[in-house]
Amino acid sequence: MSPRAGRPAPAVSFEDRMATVEFRVADEPHITVDGDTCRGCTTRACVTACPANLFVPMADGGILFNYEQCFECGTCYLICNTAGAITWRYPEGGHGVVFRRS
Numbered sequence: 001m002s003p004r005a006g007r008p009a010p011a012v013s014f015e016d017r018m019a020t021v022e023f024r025v026a027d028e029p030h031i032t033v034d035g036d037t038c039r040g041c042t043t044r045a046c047v048t049a050c051p052a053n054l055f056v057p058m059a060d061g062g063i064l065f066n067y068e069q070c071f072e073c074g075t076c077y078l079i080c081n082t083a084g085a086i087t088w089r090y091p092e093g094g095h096g097v098v099f100r101r102s
C-alpha cells in the first residue's frame, strides 16, 4: 500500500502548480481558430471551457486565440459546435506542454 494512502493530498495552489508547467512553443500553431466562423457562434463555449483561458471574445463577435500556453486537453475541439471553427492536432515532436511533478 502507498505510504500516502488514506491521507488527504497536500493543498497546492493553482499558481504553484502552474509554476511547474513548461511550454515548449512550436513555430507553427497546433490549433487554429477561424474567427469568421466564430462570429456566428451563439454559445462561445470555448471561452468558458478552456482551462487555460486562451479564447478571448472580441467586441466584433470574433474570437482572439493564442496557442502558446495550451494544455493540449482537447476540450475546445470537443465542445465547439460549429464545423470548421477549430482545427486541432498535437504539436510537432519535442514541442508543447510539459507537466512536471512539484
Ligand code: SF4
Pocket (backbone or CB within 6 Å): 033, 037, 038, 041, 042, 043, 044, 045, 046, 047, 055, 063, 079, 080, 081, 082, 085, 086
Ligand atoms: S471556437 Fe467554436 S465554440 Fe468557440 S466561438 Fe468559435 S464556433 Fe463558438
Ligand code: SF4
Pocket (backbone or CB within 6 Å): 031, 049, 050, 051, 052, 053, 054, 069, 070, 071, 072, 073, 074, 075, 076, 077
Ligand atoms: S486544448 Fe485545452 S488548453 Fe488547449 S486551447 Fe483547447 S481547451 Fe484550451
